[in-house]
Amino acid sequence: MAGTADALAIELREVAKTFGEVVALAGIDLSVPNQSRVGLVGPSGGGKTTLLHIIAGLLEADTGLVRVGDATSARQRLARCALMPQRDLLLPWRTALDNAAVALQNRGMPRAEARNRTRPLFERFGLASFENARPAQLSGGMRQRVSFLRTLMAGKDVLLLDEPFGALDSITRAQMQEWLLQAMDAVPRTVLLVTHDVEEALLLSRHVVVLSERPGRVVGIVDADHGFEGSRREIVTSPEFVTLKEQALEALGS
Amino acid sequence: MSDAAREATDDRARVRRLRPAIPARATRVASYFGSYGPPALLTLGGMGLWELIVRLAHVPEYLLPTPSEIAVDMKTDWPVLEPALLVTLREILLGFVISAAAGVGLAVLLHLFPVARRAVYPLLIGSQTIPIIVLAPILVILLGYGIMPKLIIVALICFFPIVVNGIDGLRSVDGELITMMRTLDASRWAILRRVEFPAALPSIFSGMRIAATFASIGAVFGEWSGSNQGLGYVMLAATPNLLTARIFAAIVCLTAIALTLFGAVSLLERIFVPWVPRGTPMT
Numbered sequence: 428m429a430g431t432a433d434a435l436a437i438e439l440r441e442v443a444k445t446f447g448e449v450v451a452l453a454g455i456d457l458s459v460p461n462q463s464r465v466g467l468v469g470p471s472g473g474g475k476t477t478l479l480h481i482i483a484g485l486l487e488a489d490t491g492l493v494r495v496g497d498a499t500s501a502r503q504r505l506a507r508c509a510l511m512p513q514r515d516l517l518l519p520w521r522t523a524l525d526n527a528a529v530a531l532q533n534r535g536m537p538r539a540e541a542r543n544r545t546r547p548l549f550e551r552f553g554l555a556s557f558e559n560a561r562p563a564q565l566s567g568g569m570r571q572r573v574s575f576l577r578t579l580m581a582g583k584d585v586l587l588l589d590e591p592f593g594a595l596d597s598i599t600r601a602q603m604q605e606w607l608l609q610a611m612d613a614v615p616r617t618v619l620l621v622t623h624d625v626e627e628a629l630l631l632s633r634h635v636v637v638l639s640e641r642p643g644r645v646v647g648i649v650d651a652d653h654g655f656e657g658s659r660r661e662i663v664t665s666p667e668f669v670t671l672k673e674q675a676l677e678a679l680g681s
Numbered sequence: 682m683s684d685a686a687r688e689a690t691d692d693r694a695r696v697r698r699l700r701p702a703i704p705a706r707a708t709r710v711a712s713y714f715g716s717y718g719p720p721a722l723l724t725l726g727g728m729g730l731w732e733l734i735v736r737l738a739h740v741p742e743y744l745l746p747t748p749s750e751i752a753v754d755m756k757t758d759w760p761v762l763e764p765a766l767l768v769t770l771r772e773i774l775l776g777f778v779i780s781a782a783a784g785v786g787l788a789v790l791l792h793l794f795p796v797a798r799r800a801v802y803p804l805l806i807g808s809q810t811i812p813i814i815v816l817a818p819i820l821v822i823l824l825g826y827g828i829m830p831k832l833i834i835v836a837l838i839c840f841f842p843i844v845v846n847g848i849d850g851l852r853s854v855d856g857e858l859i860t861m862m863r864t865l866d867a868s869r870w871a872i873l874r875r876v877e878f879p880a881a882l883p884s885i886f887s888g889m890r891i892a893a894t895f896a897s898i899g900a901v902f903g904e905w906s907g908s909n910q911g912l913g914y915v916m917l918a919a920t921p922n923l924l925t926a927r928i929f930a931a932i933v934c935l936t937a938i939a940l941t942l943f944g945a946v947s948l949l950e951r952i953f954v955p956w957v958p959r960g961t962p963m964t
Contacts, residue, residue, distance in 0.1 A: 483864055485860060485863065485864070505863065505864065506866070508864065509864055509865065510860075510861070510864040512857060512860075512861055514857065516855075516857055516858055516861045518858070518875065518876065518879070519956045520879040520880075520882075520954075520956045521875075529862070529865060529867075529875060530865035530866055532871075532875070533862070533865055533866045533867040533868070533871045533875075534866050561956055563956065563958070577865070581864070581865050581866065
């Protein structure tokens, strides 16, 4: 994670957050270079979502420095980050296409134009012919795809993915990981991915930051800049990948 | 990618399954009988029993007419009933529309300004302890025999369920949806328009369906307090003349108005809230 400060998309220094008596985060340092993908793994309840909300500007840290691009205030950070939540949170009254286009409409673009701009992504990312389906008509995997495209269409520099596939079954989840890899290769952005699945973090990101149990601290960094080739199954079962996985699990203390 | 392709095919099949199929004629008839049949049978049975008992006991018509006598009276008295029905229908419809517009508007305003909501909400509840119908004579003294006092009574009665359901609906929104919209550059207005208001629509329609059944009560009380036309006036004028069948005929007309209004609100709900799955119609 080398690089000058200017090349950092996200920079955290000594970030701490306390809710009442509960210390959620105890001094987090984190650097995410521009256009890179960083995974953040840690046990449940370790403050991972809190950390994402602080970066996104939905919460203010008690102490420490939070910088996204050149923005340090919560309001400016909110304008630079798009957050994809664990639950797909699609609006049930909107069609899949209108859900994905909602950020454009929020910025004042007329509905027809917002739809036209979003439609090509549906064709490109395996959602063609589902444009007018309502969320209730889509499977869990499909809904997460729409949710990701909605995050993408927000046109932000930084994507914050909060356990995007946590609610999916393992088969759908494996398919979605492949899908997301392709999508992220096609539309490069700075991505910070939160997950409790070490394998998912190593597969989808180049650096994996391991957080401790609450109060959250960084307890290890695994560079997964592997450049693996092949299918998901080949990668996941390769000796190099298994070694990285062991490193990460050791840092997690499990 | 073949896995993903297969998933896509599965999903397409799923969409087809979930898309409501147009039922065959026979099934549609059966489903209509399923929802309307039992209440229709109960009504017919009750009327048959009423007819039988009144005839066997030789109850005079001016005390209690039979359903068949009421039906005959509907026909002979139609020249009296029709203009009265139109007057009362107008009062009910206008009063309902005014209260729906004002009710939804106030609910949105109170939702946007929590301080105002805390100030006004207890007063709204408190206002319900005043029996609104006792205001009718006062309004007639103030505003005369015209349509105004009736509109105000109808609107006051319909207003409360619409406002309260509206406020509750607007507050019931999943907070995570709002957080999500904030990360997608949504202004306060965009959140209201694209999240809170659509989420509140089912509640608002529940309030309007309750209001639809109350509206006719308001119109009749308004007319009883002072009027020279309308179904309430017809009933009032028929009482001293012991035209009991005519009173019942007027009640049938009022019930028909209330049911039609209720049905119209339910239909609008189906049109404007298509994402909420529904069981049988009109329940």
